[in-house]
Amino acid sequence: QLQLQESGPGQVEPSETLSLTCTVSAGFITSSVFYWGWIRQPPGKGLEWIGSIYYSGTVYYNPSLMSRVSISVDTSVNQVTLKLRSVTAADTAVYYCARQNGDYFRGDYYYYGIDVWGPGTTVTVSS
Amino acid sequence: EIVLTQSPGTLSLSPGERATLSCRASQSVSGSYLAWYQQRRGQAPRLLIYGASRRATGIPDRFSGSGSGTEFTLTVSRLEPEDFAVYYCQHFGSSQFTFGPGTKVDIK
Numbered sequence: 001q002l003q004l005q006e007s008g009p010g011q012v013e014p015s016e017t018l019s020l021t022c023t024v025s026a027g028f029i030t031s032s033v034f035y036w037g038w039i040r041q042p043p044g045k046g047l048e049w050i051g052s053i054y055y056s057g058t059v060y061y062n063p064s065l066m067s068r069v070s071i072s073v074d075t076s077v078n079q080v081t082l083k084l085r086s087v088t089a090a091d092t093a094v095y096y097c098a099r100q101n102g103d104y105f106r107g108d109y110y111y112y113g114i115d116v117w118g119p120g121t122t123v124t125v126s127s
Numbered sequence: 128e129i130v131l132t133q134s135p136g137t138l139s140l141s142p143g144e145r146a147t148l149s150c151r152a153s154q155s156v157s158g159s160y161l162a163w164y165q166q167r168r169g170q171a172p173r174l175l176i177y178g179a180s181r182r183a184t185g186i187p188d189r190f191s192g193s194g195s196g197t198e199f200t201l202t203v204s205r206l207e208p209e210d211f212a213v214y215y216c217q218h219f220g221s222s223q224f225t226f227g228p229g230t231k232v233d234i235k
Contacts, residue, residue, distance in 0.1 A: 047166075049224035111177065112177050
């Protein structure tokens with residue numbers, strides 16, 4: 001069964017770059033029907049989508065974070081990486097890696113939800 | 128930009144009761160791109176419903192989704208102890224994801 005696992009430092013200093021890796025196991029990141037995304041959740045708050053990437057490198061971001069975020073994929077090691085620059089305390093959150101399921105049929109995209117989530121990793125921005 | 132509003136913010140019910148959760152979109156959306164998630168305390172979210180009414184794999188049939196346009200509903204027909212959690216609706220469109228603020232279902 002496909003699993004996602006986030007990894008990275010639990011604490012980042014203000015103004016620095018947050019860098020997290022999502023490792024996909026028991027599955028192929030190069031599947032043509034999946035996008036791989038990052039979603040975060042500040043303490044006691046709701047979910048915020050950060051961005052998603054296709055194995056080919058096609059990527060789209062939340063406009064509110066676009067100026068600071070980059071997501072990349074390394075198909076050789078089945079990993080997706082998130083980088084968030086110039087972090088502040090407002091970036092303190094649990095960061096989830098997740099799989100977006102869908103399919104293309106006759107030119108149309110069919111969305112099947114975010115069906116696999118990693119357990120999440122807590123990142124605290126503090127000096 | 129689509130904005131999702133969920134109501135009520137908190138729903139206090141007893142096990143065995145029916146829960147009805149609402150999700151309203153700021154403009155008409157296709158139900159094909161509307162999903163619901165459950166998040167238990169300390170856990171990652173779990174997909175319940177996609178396409179507004181299609182249950183995800185392994186989801187019990189006490190969970191059902193309905194709606195169209197700007198109004199969508201998640202119904203839990205009889206609450207089990209493990210159903211007390213926070214529920215989020217979510218829309219995907221124009222390569223963007225939007226989540227609602229969530230409805231907490233707690234034990235009365």
